[in-house]
Amino acid sequence: MTTTALPPAAPTATHSGLTPAAVRRLAIAERVLYGAGGILTAVGPQTDVTGLHVAVLAAGAGTLAVLWRRTRTGGAGLLLACARALPLLGLSGTYAAALIAPGCSWWEIAAPVAVAAAAGLAAPATRAADINRAVANLPAVAEETDAGDYLSGVRALWAAAPATKGTELTALHQSDPDKPAFTAVILAAPGEAVSSRLDARTVAAAFDVPEAAVVLNPIPGSGPGRLALLVDPDRATEHAAREADPVRALWAEKVAGPGGIAPGMNLADYRLEDGRAVFRVESDDDRLISIPRLPLARALGVEDPDLLMIEAGRLSTAVVTIYREHPLIHIREATREDLTMRGDGTVALGLRHDGRPSRMKLYDPELGGLADILVGAPGSGKSVTMLTILAAERISGVVSIVADAQDGMSLPEAKGRTYHFGAGKAALAATLAGADAVARYREDISAANGWGSFTRGEPWSLVNISLDEINQVLAEDAEVTDDFRKWVVAMVARALTTYRKLGMGLRIAGQSIHLADLGDSDKIRAGARRGSVWLGRVDSEQTQRMASSMKVSTVEVTPIPPYFGGGDGAEVEAAWAGEETPTGPVTAGMAWHISGGAIGLMRVWRAVKEQRTYPGLIRLMESAPLPGLTADEDRVFRAAYDHALRYAEDMLEGTGGLDREALNAELETVAAALDAYHGDGTDAGLPVGMPRPLAKAQTLGDRIVDALGTGPMRTRDIRAAVGVGTDGGPSAASVETTISRLSADGRIVKGSTHGTWALPGTEPTPN
Template identity: 30%
Template sequence: MRARWITTPITAAGLTTAAALMPPAASLGAGALGGIALWAAANSAPEKKIGRWRVALPLAGATALEAVTAFADPGLPTMLPAAAAWCGGTILLWPRRPKRSTTAPASTAPAETPVRVPQTFEAFLVSLWEEHIGVSIAPGTRLANIDHKGGTAFSAIIVGPAGQPVPKIDLRELAAALGVGQECLKLRPISGASPNLVRLICGPPAAQPTTLEEMWQLQAAGANGPAPNTIILDHKATDAGVRLMLERTDSEPISINTRRLATRLDVDDPTRIVVEADLTRAVVSLYDTHPLESVREATIEDLTVADDGTIAIGVAHDGTVIRIPLIDPTGGALHSFAAGCTGSGKSVLAYLVIAAERLSGIVSWVGDCQGGTSLPEVEGLVDRYATGVEGVVAMLLDLRQELRWRTAVMAQMKLGNIADAAIPPFPYLSVSIDEFNMIGRHPDQKIRNLAREIVEDVVSIGRKVGIGFRILGQSLLLKDLLDSNLIREQGRTGFAILLRVMSEMTKRKSLEGFVEDPSLVSNIRRDLGGTTIDDVFYGREKARISSAGMGYALSDNRAVLMRVFHTTAKRARALLSHGYTPVLGERPYPVTTVEALRTLLAPKGTAAARGDKAEEAKFAEDLHGEPLDQPETAGDDGRSIADAIVAVLAEEGEPMRRKDLIAAVASLLDCNHGSVDNGLKMLVDEGRLIKPGRGMYALPN
């Protein structure tokens, strides 16, 4: 304001002086204009008066000076004092600028809601949750205990509605509201806290993996991943894919879920991922396409037994040849097991093994429980061929006679194992039973019990006398027919192959005892590279590649993905026909027919009702090698088998398992197991023994 009091008079004086020096006519014109300006300034709006006064006053002053000079002597000395006097008056008359009002002018515009601008990240998050997330995404919730870790990273606790758990929150919607990637968000329950509280963790944006090791850690090796707490020790590329050597980083056994791993790695067929593991390390093979889409046919050379007793039966996923043992050159015969559903390739496997036995001079007995429809090509090319459940059980009765006869011969020769003989006293005998599970489903319990008794005896002691037993069935779930531990123990000495089965549960149960972790093994699909879910939805047709013959060779607690050599029925018969048919020749026991089996298992009184006890006893002696009433015959110590059973149970003082009781009595009296078993049944029927549990026997008191 003070600057205006100085500069304004100077400006006015200059203008006045200039006006005074004008010619009279010009001064009069300026005066007229000054009067008009004074009138306009007086009637102007307040905010315009100051500017107009600045122009009007000098012009009006020029008119006044012109009037003064009319009476005075014109000249510069007269004009200057007049100009000075005018300037002084101008200062006094200079209008004042109106004072600014400290009150804001009233506004007619509608009032606006003030916008709250949070000053901190925590305040912003709380505001966002209250106004949006807690209303539409997680209704009724609020955020507490926010811990900002920098950038968009934070942790907090979501508090649910009073007395209610935190509602289910869609991470996709929550990520969109927070403006972060969905993979950055995690919801975790709070240990020991109410479901009303849930921890929210928002991590920094995940960096994209640039190496194979980083990809594995991100996709698979997390605590909840398909291969938790594992690292890649080494890797190598192959023509078919890549192989990884993994190791578990903590003290737990390695565990890899192939189905979940296939999902994480976007692999459409889990069997393209092959896992072989020991306790803490594993080799994972990732194939671009299925490695076993096709295999070659078997040759005579493949099926010829090598010096180590093995034959080539198929190809592993990595191209190596799979060899399985037929005999143990140092331990005798071997027992083996193969399981697979209809169409899985069991029959082809059986044909190849039987052809190898013919080439090697091993006598083959074959039982087809399905009435001759499973292995029809072997009829006439093996020493013994039985069809139907009853026909197979009749053959098993003769197998028991063969077992006892061989045991007696080797005892006379003081030979502990057939493998120890320079010249074996008899050829190796291999018995294959296809669709073995059908025996367990037979309606006659006597059939089931008899088959179980014989097979357990053969599997337990057959190896040392040169008798091997091979079971082929829908699964290895044989607990109703055989002791599961016995199956697995003997399967480890021979071979066990699991082909495609009907369900994940059947696969898992069949693998128990053969591999440490059944989850490492994927069930085989019926078709390879076949119809996908997209094809089903859109109705697209694709060529199907059968997986018949594909399965796992089980050995050393490992499951190796493999495929049996391809063959056709014509080719199988050609392989079976090669060479000659090894036979046992004449045996010191009669061949049991189905009719003889039915007579044996007929209800009591069939022969006894005619009072022909001698005939019944004679038939039983021919069939079993001992009379029916042998349980009451005396042992070397003068006691009957029944008395010995009672004495052993009394001495034990508690219930005994059937297997242990039979072994104890047979050892005490030097008698066979079948006689003791008959004695047990008789004592139970008479009420002198009770069965407190499955397979358990005890005295009534």
């Protein structure tokens, strides 16, 4: 874009045109001259050379006269003139003072030398481009350097414009002589304000430039009689280029504009890559980010809405990605590394659409156990997802307590490869009862020891309870009695609200799960939000609304189709032509993953089925030792499970089983029996066949004391004795901390041999 009225910008001589070597030579010459001037100032007043006296004093007076003229124009010129005049004024002033003073004093020699030295040190700085640039950037006092042809023409155009009458263009400055941009100050008549009619449009007309090239701003510290002006035709060219961008124009018209599908959702940036387009969206300051997915696909002409992905924040930003082909059609199988839990408690459950891992928390190091919900219709990949999670738990040393209400048909691979596997509705209820007994056991021990939170391995392992096909128990049409359903709901509710601090998590999965089935209480809703929701292809609108109510992000949850590809357009075209639409690959494993208020579309790692099982997942499960409960916890779990299983079977069959109150009372009897052991060799109060449990779980300190019962030990030997480095064992740091606490409490003492520990009153022997 060219301008017709602005005169062409002519290059002028500047310091920036000098080479670095030339600049250095000038600085050396300046220092030599200042040194000579210092010698002359020290010697000259002691001579009788009148002509020399007159010349030096005249030079000083001339410099003062130039500065006086500069004070009338002000601006950056005065600042630079003062900086450049200081050396000459200092030397001539010292010369005059020495002439007036009688005799020859020491200061008449020292003062000129000091002034010359200071001037020599400052010589390069007084001519440096940095000072020029810093001063030129002051908008209200920019230096009006020699008003050459260009700036003279600018001033003439301003004076000739009718709309600018009564104002003056001052402080003209052209930062780059090769470009037509300039800054200036519009000055009104004394006592008057710059007219409001003098806007960007009027100024652009005066210089015959595009309106986008003009910027008007008030000057900080000045009144309405001054305005800062910037005229930059290149800025208008860049603005026009952005306006001419077809992508931005389409977005402005179809999306962000007043008639668009999401007014105020502006396109901040975008990039076009091989196979996809990525858009960064920012909302107006007075709006939260909100982009409806299906209307956006329609507005941008995307025939298959499954190819459009949205990642939105909670306030003002989002990333929209459009793919040529769905990025999750092809996905690899999981590796052991994928399923190994990191320090933050997460494993890689699959991939997001942009290739990043989709991470799921097995637990939270700060919060403890979590609650997860997995929902998916038959063929959605829910069972593969559950098996992948169970493999990750075994690899990561997490105890998996599993039950499948569908008689074990959903998760056959889990049988024998997890700590516990219950098959059938009765077994699911009994599994919950057994886990609840372990939770109560941990609760009692924690209360006795004053523990307010869970630390993995001290003394217990992390436990996750997974209940698959729970809709066969909770749904209104489930073939169970009301008492049975209420019993299971009560145990689920307790797990969601109390298990967290005990290092126990709960995961429920089914084809359709409603919060109303779980009691629909605020506590249950909050408990479920602490974990994650995996929402695969579903048939229930209520399930979709449940998942939407748990998220905080503004991303719209849309149904997942059974097959990749096609979209609405392909179906319509096939219907019009009377043809069949070929189906693409199935979307099994695709899901909306909601965690921590964020939501994203992902797909679980691929699993290949052979002879009705998944050998790849089986190999992953069997690649690590099987984690289990402690011996005490195992006794508690088995006893409660066996008792509850009989009652659950009776209740389901309706053959005179105990009612809910009686069943709870019986389970309380079991719990009381566990506390009844007095350590005298008898099993008073224990049901027949129940193994005798210990009355109290050993703490890490107790285990260290027991280990030292065999004699003095070094710290490294103590760590080995209590299981540091083994699955479920304590950390080395916790052992050392406990040793320090035991020593402070007097339960252990330092041995006679350096680096050993022993029990008080024992005679240590060297190792």
